[in-house]
Amino acid sequence: MDSIQCRPVCDRWSECRDVCDHDKLKNLINKLDDPVPWIGVYIAAASVVCSLAMAADAFHGFRSKVLWFPCKYFSFNAISLTLLAVTLKLPIDLTASTLGVSEILARVSSLVFMSTAMANFMTSLGSMDDNEMVLNLAALGIMIITVIGNAYIHLITVCYFDGAPQIICEEIVATGFIFISLVMFCSSSLTVLTTTRYIECKYQEMCKIALDEEKLDGPKFPVDKLRLVVKKYWVMAVTGCPQFVMARSVTCTASGLMCVLATLTLVEAHIRIPKVYQGRGYGCGTFSAYKWSTKWILYVQSIGVALGTIVPAFRWFTAAQLKCSDIGRKSFKNELKIETYWNQRLKDCRESSLPLQVRHHKWKKLLHAVRRLFLNCCLRVQYLLVWASKLVLLISASFFHHIRKLKIFVIGASDDTRGSDYGGDAQLDLTRYVLQLQGEPGIPERTLKNIWNEVDGMTEKGKRQKPINLIDLIHKSNNFNGVREFDNNRVPSLHSQEPPNSWSLPVVTFACIAIALPNISNDNANQLVRNAADVVWVGVDLNCKWQEKDLRKLSLHSRTSKESLEELSNYAERTVKRFLGEVNDFLMDKPLNWPVKIIAANSMYRISQTILMASGNNETDEGLFDHLSIMIADILAASLTNLPHVITTICHHNSQKERQKSVRQAAFLLGETEEILQILQQREISSLDPNKPAYIDELRTFIEEDNGNSLASVPSIGSETQQSNKELVAIELHG
Known part of the structure; x- marks a missing residue:
């Protein structure tokens, strides 16, 4: 109980x-589940970073008028792949309940966001080497296969939900776009090595033509001619840029159109899915653990898709407009002809030997047959993909061509215009320096004009930053006698072999001596150092010290310039002899192996002794200071006669990745030194080889052998050098 x-x-x-x-x-x-919304915030933050990077590339392209939009801020690398993996957290999360409107739209937006990102950084494939490309493609492939697999597991799971077929259509389409984007990535990567070699061969060929033209012009280069040389190399550098070559490819164009279609899919989902939920009587709330953060993900990624579509859409539109000029010039069969560089790498791989060492002949034959079968399948897929991309480009170009005929809008109508707007026949002749692949349509002259304007802009920027102090100093030089006078052969050598002279070392030494002279105002000495600031050591420029010797104290303690020169000479001589006495290493017997300070001390000794021999007891401090200023100006002027050769050498760069940067530097240097080139143009020695001025000793030897026939007479160090700086400038300007 x-x-x-x-x-x-x-x-x-x-x-x-x-x-x-x-x-x-x-x-x-x-x-x-409480921290899950904050994970959603993290996803949104990663999406913001990617969106800003894509927007920055678009802004950079519009600002520089480069409508193929190079990948500068958002490229195909480990960082971007890591960020994109975070943005795809929602589609691969199988534990979250995603049956609300916001969740479904957020999943679609994440997939479309990934497709948009891939279309944006596709051109960066062109600037990658093989190892980097293989690693990044492997990472991208693993990530996309994982995303697609998880997405279809989710779709299969929710298919039992009443009305599921009506709300998962856009997700299926979005995963299809991602998969096709991956295939296009692989297809484009197979052509990079082949197209890079082809463009490089054309670049070297055009460089030979440009160099032959430069030799015909001789060592004297007018500034206008030098501008044209820089433009030649700039056209070659830009049109041969690996990213530009990739942006002009048909697969990149098709990728741009596919990105536009993916964006339209997201727009359609935003319109249709809420209506489906409301029509079936379901609520439009959020059911997953991400809660309020789901809407943040949706809003941020939708905005990111809108911003990210700009670059691929303009690449597609620009390529279609460019192709418009070729409509009707080729037959339909020729338009869809597949060039050899698309399949060359797969064919080479198919015909090569196995990378594995297999001893058994039967297994080796079987593996070779399997690989050949696989590569034949890849070739067919490659052929089909390129053919379809060419068809897409042709249809797009035909569409815009007919619209232009109807005069609905005339964007790009001036592409075929020719005339003086592009700088005359001299600039139009630069079109032969455009580097293109086989089968590519010609680049419109409006695009070429933007290319020319960019290098002109760099030259103008250099003009605004011209070295005014250096130009004032160059005006003091009437000839190159300072190159011959700075070192007297009668000065006893401290070693059996003399170290070679550089251009900057005598200038530094003269500047130090000028500071050490007594009875010279600090303002004049400082002005001289500032004028030669590009080649003066930091210790002299900032502290007025030469190898720990205070030059200001030396000028105060010395009564005459002769005492200062003797003190500097003796100090330098002791420094060199101490070094030679302490070092027994046979390597140090060669002056080229000496430390920099010892070479500088040897230069100070020889130049001080040369000035002491030439000056005499009647030389005033002001006169000697003016003479040193002229010597510095002569040496700097002589060194700058090599500027045309330096500028053309900078233009020619072996690395495809660095060519644009190198030519920009040359254009900036041309603008920066244009006035100097005009000053020196009448002073150049016409019989001198353009490579000789690169070395001061060779130029000095040439001048000594020339016996001054092509130069003005050498002024003596005396009363004639006691003119003021203003008188020297007046002689230069009005003489």
């Missing part, structure tokens, strides 16, 4: 215990 009465109590206790356990489990699940 007691047991019968207790049973209901026990049953109630069990039920209560189950309820308590269930509540605890529910509370635990809720606690575990």
Whole structure:
């Protein structure tokens, strides 16, 4: 009886215990779900970074009028792949309940966002080497296969939900776009090596033509001619840029159109899916653990898709407009002809030997047959993909061509215009320096004009930053006599071999001597150092010290310039002799192996002795200072006669990745030194080889052998050098 009465109590206790356990489990699940919205914020933040990077590339392209939009801020690398993996967290999360409107749209937006990102950084494939490309493609492939696999597992799971077929259509389409984008990536990567070699061969060929033209012009280069040389190399550098070559490819064009279609799919999903939910009587709330953060993901990624579509859409539109000029010039069969560089790498791989060492002949033959079968399949897929991309480009170009005929809008109508707007026949002749692949349509002259304007802009920027102090110093030089006078052969050598002279070392030494002269105002000395600031050591420029010797104190303690020169000469001589006495290493017997400070001390000794021999006791401090200023100006002017050769050498760069940067530097240097080139143009020695001025000793030897026939007479160090700086400038300007 007691047991019968207790049973209901026990049953109630069990039920209560189950309820308590269930509540605890529910509370635990809720606690575990509490941080999930913050994960959604993290996803949104990663999406913001990617979106800003894509927008920055678009802004950079519009600002520089480069409508093929190079990947400068958002490219195909480990960082971008890591960020994109974070943005795809929602589609690969199978634990979250994603049956609400916001969740479905967020999943679609994440997939479309990935497709848009891939279309944006596709051109960066052109600037990657093989190893980098293989690693990044492997990472991208693993990530996309994982995303697609998880997406279809989710689709299969929710297919039992009433009305699921009506809300998962866009997700299926979005995964299809991602998969096709991956295939296009692989297809484009197969052509990079072949197209790079082809463009490089054309670049070297055009460089030979340009160099032959430069030799005909001789060592004297007018500034206008030098501008044309820089433009030649700039056209070659830009049109041969690996990213530009990739942007002009048909697969990149098709990728741009596919990105536009993916964006339209997201727009359609935003319109249709809420209507489907409302029509079936379902609520439009959020059901997943991401809660309020789902809407943040949706809004941010939708905006990111809108911003990211700009670059691929303009690449597609620009390529279609460019192709418009070729409509009707080729037959339909020729338009869809597949060039050899698309399949060359696969064919080479198919005909090559196995990378594995297999001893058994039967297995080796089987592996070779399997590989050949696989590569034949890849060739067919490649052929089909390129053919379809060419067809897409042709249809797009025909569409815009007919619209232009109807005069609905005339964007790009001036592409075929020719005339003086592009700088005359001299600039139009630069079109032969355009580097193109086989089968590519010609680049419109409006695009070429933007290319020319960019290099002109760099030259103008250099003009605005011209070295005014250096130009003032160059005006003091009437000839190159300072190159011959700075070192007298009668000065006893401290070693059997003399170290070679550089251009900057004599200038530094003269500047130090000028500072050490007594009875010279600090303002004049500082002005001289500032004028030669590009080649003066930091210690001299900032602290007025030469190898720990205070030049200001030396000028205060010396009564005459002769005392200062003798003090500097003796100090330098002791420094060199101490070094030669302490070092027994046979390597140090060669002056080329000497430390920099010892070479500088040897230069100070020889130049100080040369000035002491030439000056005499009647030389005033002001006269000697003016003479040193002229010597510095002569040496700098002589060194700058090599500027045309330096500028053309900078233009020619072996690395495809660095050519644009190198030519920009040359254009900036041309603008920066244009006035100097005009000053020196009448002073150049016409019979001198353009490579000789690169070395001061060779130029000095040439001048000594020339016996001054092509130069003005050498002024003596005396009363004639006691003119003021203003008088020297006046002679230069009005003489």
